[in-house]
Amino acid sequence: MSERDYVQSIERGFAVLLAFDADRPTPTLAEVASATGLSRPAVRRILLTLQKLGYVAAQGTRWTLTPRVLTIGQHYAATHSFLETAQPHLLRLAEETQESASLAQLDGTDVVYVARVQVRRVMAISIDVGSRVPAHATSMGRVLTAWADASVVEAVLAAGLPRLAQRTITDPTAFRDALHKVRQDGYAVVESELEDGLLSAAVPVRTPDGAVLAALAYSTTVGRRTEEQIVEKVIPLMQQTAAAISVDLRLLSGTRRLDTQARDGFY
Structure with missing residues (x-):
């Protein structure tokens, strides 16, 4: 340009x-x-x-x-029908785990929450649809960055890896190693990197052609769950949920419903 x-x-x-x-x-x-x-x-x-x-x-x-500002976000939901498709799956995951469930996408070097079902508040900061958090210190960011182009990884590293909590990864080599592990495991679990005591997990949600569309995330505290418990009990549920969303997207794509027709969304 x-x-x-x-x-x-x-x-x-x-x-x-x-x-x-x-x-x-x-x-x-x-x-x-x-x-x-x-x-x-x-x-x-x-x-x-x-x-x-x-x-x-x-x-x-x-x-x-004024409230008119909210219509900007509504237009995003109206032109991205996967949010409406994903919402009942998020509700089901939140009911099964009794913890918050979210869907997020990458915007530059930040992660933006595009859908969320909050069961209880586990973070000191308030998280709502539209909230932004640094990609380098979140499970969602790890998943989205792990399957992104190399240029995205370089942009995250160029922006810096500031320490936000006691276990935040700040070394570029360690960050690349963490992304490699995410690709191997198929999921990310992050503890006390965005906020001390916060424990979160994320898995990729894929489009019908296999591209990573968003990250499905779960969050709790170290006092409620351990990383081992999440890997054993929660990750399988998340992977099933992500797969179910992908199946629905494929079905909708097949019936040509993935379009830009206005819909109410979940606002």
């Missing part, structure tokens, strides 16, 4: 939208400018444009996102 094909105003618009977060739920114009590095006049024009489009609203000197 050439520089003239790059629309900087769109980049700035998204930067302003992403400035709204848990730390800045209702920022002032000055706070948005500080968070984005944009000038106040530029931020003002962008906020007024987003206000006219219905994505933000003014509250005195502060700004807030």
Whole structure:
């Protein structure tokens, strides 16, 4: 892509939208400018444009996102029908294990939760659909990176492997070895790498042609399960669930239902 094909105003618009977060739920114009590095006049024009489009609203000197922002995520679900296909399988897995079940995909060097059934909160950070976590320190990231192109692995390594918990792998060679083990085993189990005490497992969900579409994940705490128990009792259930999702995707593909028709999803 050439520089003239790059629309900087769109980049700035998204930067302003992403400035709204848990730390800045209702920022002032000055706070948005500080968070984005944009000038106040530029931020003002962008906020007024987003206000006219219905994505933000003014509250005195502060700004807030409107529910219309949620439609962006809904459009993702509507154009990716595998999420609707996977949801009942996630519910069943959560019921069988009595722990949270998630589906995630890779976005750059992060993992993004695209579907989730939460039975209990096991992490200090709040996890919802759309939440992002570093790929290098999660079981989902290990699975997605293990079967990704070499360029993806290099991008993860280039971004750095910061220590997030006591057992986070920070050495590039050790990380490559971990990915090799995931490919050999067919699954990943990660303990205390994203957060101390967090124990998670993931298996690949494949498309009808065998490509890895997403990672199916299970999470608990070291006080509730051991790695050995997960490998013996939970991984087989996860692999059955992933296989069932793949079968449904194949059936839907055969009936030409994997299209972009709008559907309610699970929002």
